[in-house]
Amino acid sequence: MRLTNDRYLITLHAGAGVEHYFRDGPIWIKRSMRGRRFEATAEQVLNHLLPALAGVKPRVTATVEHRDMSESTALTLDSLRERSARDRRRS
Numbered sequence: 001m002r003l004t005n006d007r008y009l010i011t012l013h014a015g016a017g018v019e020h021y022f023r024d025g026p027i028w029i030k031r032s033m034r035g036r037r038f039e040a041t042a043e044q045v046l047n048h049l050l051p052a053l054a055g056v057k058p059r060v061t062a063t064v065e066h067r068d069m070s071e072s073t074a075l076t077l078d079s080l081r082e083r084s085a086r087d088r089r090r091s
Contacts, residue, residue, distance in 0.1 A: 001067045009077050010045065012052055014060045021045050022077055024084050031080055032075065037087045 001007075010021040017033035021040065028040040047072075052062040065073040 002064070003066075007067050009065045009073050010049060010078075011063045011065070012023055012048060012060060013063070014057075019048075020076075021048070024081050029080070029084050032061075037084055073088055 004023075006023040007026075011086040012019045012021070014033070020031040022029055022031075028042060028045050030038040030040045030045070032038065040054070044061055049062055051057045052060040067077050
């Protein structure tokens with residue numbers, strides 16, 4: 001099992017919305033609740049993740065999943081990366 005950043009899917013749950021953070025090559029990608037794609041630095045990812053982990057924002061929870069531990073996580077990561085590649089080609 002590889003433990004590199006590109007093997008993880010970070011999901012923030014806020015009310016009815018969900019945001020995904022994942023590594024796509026050399027960059028982090030945020031997929032917003034509205035489905036928009038944003039490039040992010042590692043520091044930006046941490047700035048969104050840490051308040052949820054610390055309980056500072058009680059309505060926001062975070063999950064971190066490894067693709068080798070869950071088939072559904074692997075499928076979600078593959079789907080997000082394919083969508084990210086399509087978005088990149090359009091711009």
